[in-house]
Amino acid sequence: MAYRETEKMRNRKAEARNRIFNCGVRCVMEGGFRSAQVTHVAQAAGVATGTLYRYFDSKEExxxxxxxxxxxxxxDKVAEALATEGTAVTRLEAALRQFAERALRGxxxxxxxxxxxVDPKVEAERLLYRQAYARHFEQAIREGIEEGSVPPQEARQSSTCLVGAIAESLVGPLSPAQTDAERTMSPQQQQELVESIVCFCIQGLTGTRR
Structure with a gap:
């Protein structure tokens, strides 16, 4: 008789996989991908390293x-901000602010x-998600052009520029190469940084300083 996996066994496997995954997330949150070694993730999940590979083919996966x-x-948070009421420019401001504030909080x-x-497989995911951000921004820019709050321009290219600008502007403040004192900003300093990023992006998009 062929072996048939029971519902209880499937649930147990799903729980083990979720536990490994969640421990991996915590390890990345605490020290980045470089610090999230497979042995550390397995230890945090309470499983042997070999057991981890039953659920994930590789560290890269x-x-x-x-x-x-x-x-x-x-x-999703950026999409939510872009789905609120107001002009396209107002919604883009909210989305950019959401992006920057959440980055500085974590x-x-x-x-x-x-x-x-990161590994090439993760870098490929990074490119896909940059494109996802850009698609959301592109739609808002097109809506802004239609309503007249954004001057005519190549919306797709502008959206890509927005993603690049906000990501690059956060690299320095987020970099672990900084000292703790350099990386730790007061709420006021964080707010000033966020507003300067938003101002630059919107000014570049609309030609008008906010």
Whole structure:
């Protein structure tokens, strides 16, 4: 008789996989992908390293899934901001502010998602999610052009520039190469940084200083 996996066994496997995944997320949040060694993730999940590979074919697969999950949450937050009331420019401001503020609240994870050197499989995911951000911005820019709040321009190219500008502007503040004192900003300093980023992006988009 062929072996048939029971519902209880499937649930147990799903729980083990979720536990490994969640421990991987915590390791990345605490020290980035470089610090999230497979042995550390397995130890945190209470399993042997070999057991981890029953659920994820490789470290790269685990990290790519962590990256997808974490970045999708950030993309969703940007999409929510762009779906609020107001002109396209107002909504773009809100989305850019959301992006920057969330990054500064979780600098280690944000650095990992935006700029940390990673394996090629994770880097490929990073490119896909940059494109996802750009698609959301592109739609808002097109709506702005239609309503007259954004001057005529190549919306796709402008959206790509927005993603690049906000990501690059956060690399320095998020970088672990800084000292703790350099990386730790007061709420006022964080707010000033966020506003300067938003101002630059909107000015570049509309030609008008906000």
């Amino acid at each position: 685990l990290f790519a899934e962590i990256f997808r999950s974490a970045t999708q949450r950030e993309v 600098p280690t994870m944000a650095w990992s998602l935006i700029a940390e050197p």
